[in-house]
Amino acid sequence: MVAVFLIGASGFVGGQVLKQLSQDHPEFAIRALVRDAQVGKRISDLYPRVEIIVGGLDDDLVEVESSRANIVLTYWVQISGASLLAARDLASPDYDVGLPSSKVYDDLEGRDEVRSLIRDHPSREIDNYLLDVGSQTPQVKTAIVFPPIIYGKGDGPVHRTSIQIPSLARVTLERGHGVRVGAGENRWGHVHVADVARIFTGLAEAAAVGRDDASLWNDDGLYLASTSDVSFAHLSNLVVKAASEKGLIKSTDIQVLSKEESANVLPGGPVFFGSNARGIASRAKELLGWKQTEHGIEEEIPRAVAEEASNRTGK
Template sequence: MTPRIFVTGATGYVGGHTTGELIAAHPEYQVVTLVRNEEQAAKLQSHWPAITTVVGTLDDDKIIKEESAKANVVLQLASSDHIPVVKSAIAGLATGGGKLIHISGTGVLNDMSTGPGNPARKVYDDVEDIKEITSLPETALHRDVDDAVLTGGSLHGVDTAIICPPIIYGVGQGPIKKRSMQVPFLSEAILKRGRGFTVGEGKNIWDHIYIGDLAKACVLLIEEALKPQGGSAQWGSEGYYFVESGEIAWKDVAEKISSITKELGQIESADVDQLSVDEASKFHPWAPVLWGGNCRSRATRLQTLGWKPQGPTVWEALPAMVKAEVDALAK
């Protein structure tokens, strides 16, 4: 029987790139994507003629249940913060026997215990620290949805995996959305401000991952899910996967963006200012989380499956990302 993969978020940045990677790696799979309207359906089917589209939203319980029940794997890449779609997918999978792969984010680890813009020492390993990771406070970003995946899967007997990326960089290759969040948002803020900045000293640390390497990680988990007993992957309470290729301090990112924008003639100086949380929040309300805290993780679990990041470095990818923001603001 041909494997059937139901994808939410295929019109988005991560979902679009990952769907393309999945189709290229496995043209034999039947890929079904959820879209909001017929216009999106037409764009996706023009880009990927072999896919099937279903019109609906993340709140369409009946549609999500029906498609999940027919799927061998549900790849939920539409949102890290939408509990209803997780509940509907698990309910459908409970009747069909498939598995759920859900995207979260290392914002769940956000650590500002040393103050905004300062480094924190704690690094979370997704094998050694799994119990701590899956029992973080409910107030942590994404934690309520992570819990809905874990408890829902356990309750209904559905195998689940949570894939948890940090800063995602690179220009996406999906047909609609090609822009990530943290680096583009900072680039846009620097362009509008006319000068680079950090939150505090900007010595706080985040992990990062290239969009193509994240997509390959998702495809790898799908491949394992389709093997007997879920292959070599771990599911449920142990099925939590960080995906990272290294660390950066936000000061270094701000300095590089400022240098690139100066070279492009968009700002006069590559100097970087230190802003308070309140000052930085004027440029984005999520500034403390996006650029002020620490999110440090280690992708040990994926590496045991043979996954290795192979994409360009964040420094190699930044010029194209910044240029995209310059072009967007010029429109």
């Protein structure tokens, strides 16, 4: 029996991964780490076959549980972030928000370039650590997944919403008009939460059957997760359009935020709303047979705006 140790089952992506793994592989023995026993009970109620382990990331039991498992998610198979793709721009003294970039990373043909982004930035400690583990102990198979904008309603047991789209909708409703960072010509990739969870499932399946292709793991195990990319100006326009059509705002104006203003208005404004993070998920498509199966981001915006409006009114 394949033993899986899952860290982050209460999170947005982790919860979706739990749902997908439980659905696709009832034969897996899944143990999930949570900090709070009440959260653990919520997970157990939905997934009675999942064994709950209560503890923190600094507890010795994490090492014990990891040593017992065949597959560890999201520790050895680690979720990172597509802000990696903006790292060089963000480090430049000339960097400004909202500007376009023609740079598009490819995780298959351009894997060395993606890897160098990690190695050139020691502040990405976990990513660098995982690369070190993979090169120093190759019998341990590691992979890092870099999701861009994640959208969609999650199916996890606890947290079911992401950050960027809900935050843009929330600020628009609060202010009664749209916002964007700078010109908004910067672009990020995007992916539905269920689609990104399928990359994790694909990696778990590959590990479970003992696939040891060098191209899957360790130095080459760097997975971008974008299905396409979109400008933030377009996202702002879509949010304003949806909010206006629902009668939630009176103005269709869009306020331009400076770098400094965006840091105070939007979470991680200059990075998550003002930079470029464009990538092609060739590796998952080629090696795991991954493809987009969920609806696109444009279809998501009206639902996200309606949900944020409901959250504000408590209805």
